[in-house]
Amino acid sequence: MSDGPLIVQSDKTLLLDIDHILSDECRRAIAAFAELEKSPEHIHTYRLTPLGLWNARASGHDAEQVIDILIKYSRYAVSHSLLVDIAETMSRYGRLRLEAHPVHGLILVSNDPAVLKEVTRGKKVAPMLGLQLDEETIVVHPGQRGFLKQALLKLGWPAEDFAGYVDGEHHEISLRQDGWQIRKYQELAAEGFWHGGSGVVVLPCGAGKTIVGAAAM
Template identity: 55%
Template sequence: MSDGPLIVQSDRTVLLEVAHPAAEDARHDLAVFAELERAPEHIHTYRITRLGLWNARAAGHTAEDMLGTLERYSKFPIPQTVSVDVSETVARYGRLVIERDDEGELVLRSSDLAVLTEVASAKRIAP
């Protein structure tokens, strides 16, 4: 935690103080996993979404990288709900994979039997 340009809120919104000296660096690092929602003149609002977290993970960023960004630039401690949500969401990345088998058919694979069982039991996915 520092006297940074960010305020991280428990609803996964992040406020960026545009006039802060570190705002440009924070904006660059935050854009890896958060989406800009509103950009009025002085305070920009970002939202940490599951899609943003998954895209960042697909690009090689870890939950620790993303939480490190928030901690480095935040004025206040990161709400625990945000830390837990980021960690849990990123940890789910890659547990289900769609691949082609030797015949070219799409196959859903998982190393986690519980996840595969849950997905296979979903009415829309089972077929």
């Protein structure tokens, strides 16, 4: 037992004591992978979900980092079965990949043929797929990219998308900053958007989403 601000429960809920001296530090750390459910006055409730863990994986966080954070801030010992479940869930991200093929267009690829075989048996996935090129590669029907990603997510196998996008027309532009300056959080948001090639910027009203968009351009 330690004096951490976080109580990690076996049902995947996290209880954060916001009166604790380390609560802000802990809140920032778990925000990368835990979803806030309730925020009353003294105890905030977060939940670990597959989607939240996969989003963390997509943002560059691995299971070891998530586990280390939970152990570091937890007031009590964290259930071993929960830690194993986190590692297993996060390991599913990236086992399937969407890639561009010079002849067949969009393809679904996996280095684990058993995973590819499993998802192709899915009733909602199968109609979106075409010719199987080999045991690790199968063609995706045109126009099914987004629908396929949603269907794979529901099956518990999120696909990492490397297919990219068609480049638009290039324009030489610059951002004038006469008399004002981009704030650090806006700069980080723009960099995250650019690094991913696309994305959604979520900020409170008045926080400068327009500025983030201009910086991303």
